[in-house]
Amino acid sequence: MAGQLRGAARILGSWRSYCSKGQQEKVSADFVEALKAVVGEPNVSTAGVVLEQHGHDESMHGCSPPDAVVWPQNVEQVSRLAALCYNHRIPIIPFGTGTGLEGGVNAIKGGICFNLTHMDRILDLNVDDFSVTVEPGVTHKALNYYLRDTGLWFPVDPGADASLCGMAATGASGTNAVRYGTMLENVVNLEVVLADGQILHTAGRGRRFQKSSAGYNLTELFVGSEGTLGLITTATLRLHGIPEATIAAVCAFPSIQAAVDSTVQIIQSGLPVARIEFLDEVMVDACNKYSGLTNAVTPTLFLEFHGSQQALQEQVQRAEEIVQQNGSSHFAWSKDPEERSRLWTARHNAWYAALALRPGCKGYSTDVCVPISRLPEIMVQAKKDLKAFGLTGSLVGHVGDGNFHCILLVNSEDADEHHRATQFVKQLGRNALAMNGTCTGEHGIGLGKRQLLKEEIGPVGIEIMRQIKSVLDTKNLMNPGKVL
Amino acid sequence: MAGQLRGAARILGSWRSYCSKGQQEKVSADFVEALKAVVGEPNVSTAGVVLEQHGHDESMHGCSPPDAVVWPQNVEQVSRLAALCYNHRIPIIPFGTGTGLEGGVNAIKGGICFNLTHMDRILDLNVDDFSVTVEPGVTHKALNYYLRDTGLWFPVDPGADASLCGMAATGASGTNAVRYGTMLENVVNLEVVLADGQILHTAGRGRRFQKSSAGYNLTELFVGSEGTLGLITTATLRLHGIPEATIAAVCAFPSIQAAVDSTVQIIQSGLPVARIEFLDEVMVDACNKYSGLTNAVTPTLFLEFHGSQQALQEQVQRAEEIVQQNGSSHFAWSKDPEERSRLWTARHNAWYAALALRPGCKGYSTDVCVPISRLPEIMVQAKKDLKAFGLTGSLVGHVGDGNFHCILLVNSEDADEHHRATQFVKQLGRNALAMNGTCTGEHGIGLGKRQLLKEEIGPVGIEIMRQIKSVLDTKNLMNPGKVL
Known part of the structure; x- marks a missing residue:
């Protein structure tokens, strides 16, 4: 039933409109009680409106509500909740601020949404070492407000006031990346709860060095893994001096x-x-x-x-x-x-100016990244393709690193237009691939770019990604259906 | 016999002196003929002196010669040679310039050394896109000479004129890292031959974007993997403008x-x-x-x-x-x-001044990296420990990122001194770990720091590294006995 509803919604293109009914079929009342036993009754919800809120991000992908939402208060609770889901083979979906752009939080196979925003401490600020550790409820604006008198700041800014752990999970970057790098260059260490509840410190517990060549780079493996390998419960970040x-x-x-x-x-x-x-x-x-x-x-x-x-x-x-x-x-x-x-x-x-181009329509931002020399060609082609597909859109780019966005204005009630928008996004991704680029510079793969990822990486790379996923998430419970 | 010789050599601390006999026991004459059939007779050697040259790097670890050395001319040959080794369960050891500092090339389980220096083309220079692709025989000095009239350079410089693919394999950095980053930040894509001969492009074939959030970060997984996951056959690198x-x-x-x-x-x-x-x-x-x-x-x-x-x-x-x-x-x-x-x-x-402190002794450089604020404490402790262990050594540091080296002068004929040097290195690593640092900032784990890596990462992380290794190298043939 839930699957049919989702399919129908996708065909109609009417995302978010259908999903306020809740999807409790998949988890039993007993299981919900078990969740409550870990985090306390007020920190579990199966209310339709709550499930709906947690079933989508800012993308064009139709809402897919989870079966329940939990608000753990600390890493031990995250671990116990994960173990519970693992033992019952129930999907786990990490949730930060819900500001993603590729459907990363949509619970397409149901399951339990872990809303991590109650874990919002800023830990272990070391001004002399340019490092700080944050829990998943801390956004980049909140961190920079906290740092305001230290002479330091955290420069990665994807636009939305996203959670820093969520930004690590999606490999976010934004306008400052050309000078300060992306999350990849600015994450030093991650605490991750794996699907079975085990707690991993990707660079070893408490470590906060500027560089290391000790063993395989697990930190960068989790940066950009979009919640499919584990739940990020703290991120240790590199800070920078505030410019004079x-x-x-x-x-x-x-x-x-x-x-x-x-x-x-x-x-x-x-x-x-x-x-x-x-x-x-x-x-x-x-x-x-x-x-x-x-x-x-x-x-x-x-x-x-x-x-x-x-x-x-x-x-x-x-x-x-x-x-x-x-x-x-x-x-x-x-x-x-x-x-x-x-x-x-x-x-x-x-963003708001783009929305005003077609009032009442939904804005949808897609991104690709190409070698800088190819930017003029791909941007001119994108403008031609917009016309050919009969779409309204405009281009905004972090051109310093060859990354740009096309903001599409789509009438969500028009199934045909929705379909054309989807086709345009695929075409833009393929144009980027043909120019030695990538189908996404900073938004991630999520739901919509899985086919493009296959074309980008090739069969050997995809198979290795699959095997790595199967090693870390043996039962395929971590944010299933995303990336791969 | 080979194993006994190696054990004895380690006990005596007389590295490099014993291993000119060759170690052909493990591969048959037929297998050597099969290697020759792939690369041609002049590109295979089982001569004792050649095996000895390829059985060690610049470290204190005793020489462990391979059973044969091959010089492939292109990636197809590398792939065919790897498949041959895979089918016969024979270890594969990648070899660049042999300038490593942690025994990464020592063939401790015998096998075939792949000397990749005949593959020395510089491919696909894109000045406007700040990228270039190099084969394993290209060193950083050779690349910078090639780039001299382009206005660009590659700044990562570990001291020795190492091969760029080898530098990717060990996660090298050096004096410029504080401004330009390490290999981690400067490798865009890698072509890798896996143990079974499959060819992987970590970011997809031909891709050379400045950033991407498409799928799991396979590139960074191979940077610093020290030849234990595959043979790097090209590296696509990020270039920088030459300063005015x-x-x-x-x-x-x-x-x-x-x-x-x-x-x-x-x-x-x-x-x-x-x-x-x-x-x-x-x-x-x-x-x-x-x-x-x-x-x-x-x-x-x-x-x-x-x-x-x-x-x-x-x-x-x-x-x-x-x-x-x-x-x-x-x-x-x-x-x-x-x-x-x-x-x-x-x-x-x-380096040469340090060697002159004790003429006739061997110099051995070990490295750790700590949060910058802890540098004074660990350096003062290191100087005390040198005295306590009765060793001669001096400190040189890339202090901008908390990384420093202790250059030890060791009498290689003195087994006790050799033992004390090994103990000092362990102690220095443990001091770094106690200060939230890493046991190696840029030299890698190789042979000597495997126990320290366990202590640094913890059991969950080590188990994940093991599983990733087993996925990529099912028969444990890629540079066995290193890192893990």
Whole structure:
């Protein structure tokens, strides 16, 4: 019954609308009592509205509610709950803030959703060692607020105020990655509860070194594993010094090619740019309308530089020279916080401006990543494909590392449009693969890109991934149906 | 017989002296003929002197020669040779330049040594995308020579002119890691021949993106796996822009604490230092004597800054302020190449200066990595332990990431001294573990640190590593007896 409902919903494209009924068929009342015995009655729910809330993320994938939601308070409870599920062969779905973009939390085989947000302590801050350990309820904004007087910050920022352990699970990155790296470069150690309840410290308990070559890299194996190998219950992170000063800049270009050429030259010249973001003319136009701006309606780069006052001045001068050589006619910059914020308004409001392109429609962001030199070609092709598929969409890119998003505006009641959007996403992924790229730079595989992953990695790699999964999750209970 | 010889050699501590006899017992003449059929007769050797050359690296571990050495010319030959070994259950040992420091190439169970240095092509250089692909015979110096006119370079430099695929296999880093990362951050994709001859592309064939969140991170799983999971036959690497200018600096401190405090403050202030190296007073004294220098015989930092002319000037000023606040009385710097080289003479010649401390003795470098704040404590303890064990040694550190080496001078004919050196290395590793550190920051586990790895990772992690190994290498043929 649940399966039929899900299938029907997918065909109709009406995600989230059908799933408020709850899906208790799969777990017995006795099992729910056993969950309550571990975490206490108030920390277990089978209420329809709660299950619905936990059955989807921000993606286009139809809601698939779990059979129950539990809120463990500590790692011991997570371990006991996992062991309980393991013994009863019931799926386990880790849940942070639900802000994922590829259906990573959707309980497509039912099971127990582990909402980890009650575990929200910040542990073991070591300012001199640039490290901190956080539980899954801590978001990147909460951590940076906590760090505000230490001179340090955590720069990985995927846009949404996601949980840091969730960001580790999806291999998140965002606008600062070109300077500070992604989660991969900034996770030092993870505490993970495996499907059977065993507790693993990927780099050994309590370890927080800057580098190691001791044994196989289990930490990076779990970064980006999307909850399919275990539940991340703490993440030890690398912190960075807060820059003395920041300069923001905006510049408009005659073509995508000119914007990308500027990006390559800026990076190649060794300018330590902190952010370098691209909006296409559709996105700039939408932002102008949404925020009452007067940016030139052409491909545009938004830059940010971090450093000392003196170093920044020079960096901006050199960047301006480079973009002017590439035909940029407008180059505005500022170090004043308010003016900086104004300059970046379009980038900051891009998501909402995109939504305003088709009021009442749902926004869906897909991402790919290609070698930087191929960006103009794939972006121009994406714009052609949008037209060919009869879709509304705009392009936003972390162009410094070849990663960009297409924000699609889709009428969720229109099954045909939903289907065309799905086909466009596949086509975009395949175009990226044909250019030596990847089908996802930062959103992950989740539900929708499993076929693309097969094409990307090839049969030998997929088989190794399967075998690794089977070693760590012998009964295939960890977030089943995702990634592989 | 071979095993007895090896055991005896280990007890006597007389490495390399006994093993020129060859160890052909384990492979039949027919098998050697089968190897020749794949690679041609001149590319197979069972000559004693050749086997001896391939039975050890630069470490203290006794020579264990393979049964034969093969020189494949391409990946197809590697694959066919591996399949041959797999079918006959014969161990496979990958060999690059033999410059490892933990016995990674020693054929402790005999088998076939795959010398990969004939595969030395540089493929697929993409200047605009900051990437290049290299075969195992390409060293980091050879690559940088090849790149000299492109404006790009590959910064990971472990000291020895090691092969880049070997550096990927051991998770190497070196002096530039504090700015540019280790091999982990600079390997984009690997082609790997598995034990059974299958060819894996860890990120998919031909892919060379800057980041990805597609599936499990197989690339990082192979980085640092020390040849125990497969033979790396190409590495796709991330390149960096050559800095416009370089400044080198040297400063002497009243104590290790003052040097480390300066390091922490320099990094925390966001100064993008490219190298920050430490020598203890024993090492400085040895370097003075070896190279006729007059450096103050106290703990000393060697710094290098990369950037634009103008930015560097400011960086050096700020670094000077910080080190002076920490009691440094001497701060010398230069941007002139010859003068820079002179300032860094002590650091560059440290290895040979250390050897000159006890002529005729063998130098053995061991490494650990701890949170930076614990560096003074562990370095002071290491100096005490050297005395307690009656050993001669000096400390050299990549202190920017908490990693340091102790260079021991050991009389290889003195079994007791050899034993004490081994015990000291274990003690240093355990001290690092007690301070939340790792038993190796960049040399790897190899033969000598397997027990320390167990203590570092704990039983759950070790069991997962074992299972991953068993999935990828079902017959335990890939470099057996290393890491686990």
